């Protein structure tokens with residue numbers, strides 16, 4: 005069951021979005037913390053698939069899509085695009101569709117606001133040394149077979165060739181943390197995300213990892 009890595013193409017969009025949704029909470033479905041599947045898929049992936057698709061790769065196992073890596077070479081450019089071109093439509097949809105009244109969503113919004121006021125959402129600004137960011141996910145059942153490592157290597161080689169200075173990511177999963185350590189990333193920060201505690205059933209950690217790519 006060897007993974008084949010290839011560049012993302014527009015026809016992968018639906019499959020990629022589905023994997024993002026199915027793996028959003030430490031490798032498990034976003035159902036546990038959010039009601040509104042298309043909305044969350046847009047929030048998680050629209051920038052990468054629609055505005056920087058050249059920084060995404062797909063892993064195929066036995067001809068079927070097993071996972072992806074999506075990335076932004078410059079996080080500040082990503083946020084600018086997200087705030088101006090993606091978030092306004094998402095906010096309108098959130099209010100228009102009634103998602104705002106769903107108990108699960110209210111719990112999440114309340115938790116995020118509480119986290120903001122308690123200072124839990126603060127993290128060091130690492131964007132100068134590590135301007136790029138990535139997200140990587142493999143379907144349940146196909147993990148542990150090398151697809152994640154192969155995807156990561158293709159992404160890192162490409163970004164190194166293009167002179168990207170450094171890359172970072174956040175993970176809430178201990179297994180994810182050991183994957184990044186094993187692949188040469190350095191842990192830069194450890195915090196927690198209390199607003200996921202109820203959905204996860206335990207205190208959720210947050211680890212930020214980084215890797216310098218070019219001097």
Ligand SMILES: CC(C)(COP(=O)(O)OP(=O)(O)OC[C@H]1O[C@@H](n2cnc3c(N)ncnc32)[C@H](O)[C@@H]1OP(=O)(O)O)[C@@H](O)C(=O)NCCC(=O)NCCS
Nearest residue numbers: 031141142147148149150151152153175177179180182183
């Ligand atoms: C983390 C992840 C991307 C790794 O990809 P992968 O294809 O499973 O990993 P590989 O086979 O290339 O490497 C195996 C290593 O990954 C780590 N790993 C993380 N989650 C794992 C899982 N569920 N099963 C097996 N290995 C896992 C282990 O360190 C493992 O090393 P080991 O075999 O010595 O224990 C993938 O398991 C995944 O998507 N997990 C769920 C979501 C997640 O945690 N994403 C992290 C980014 S936020």
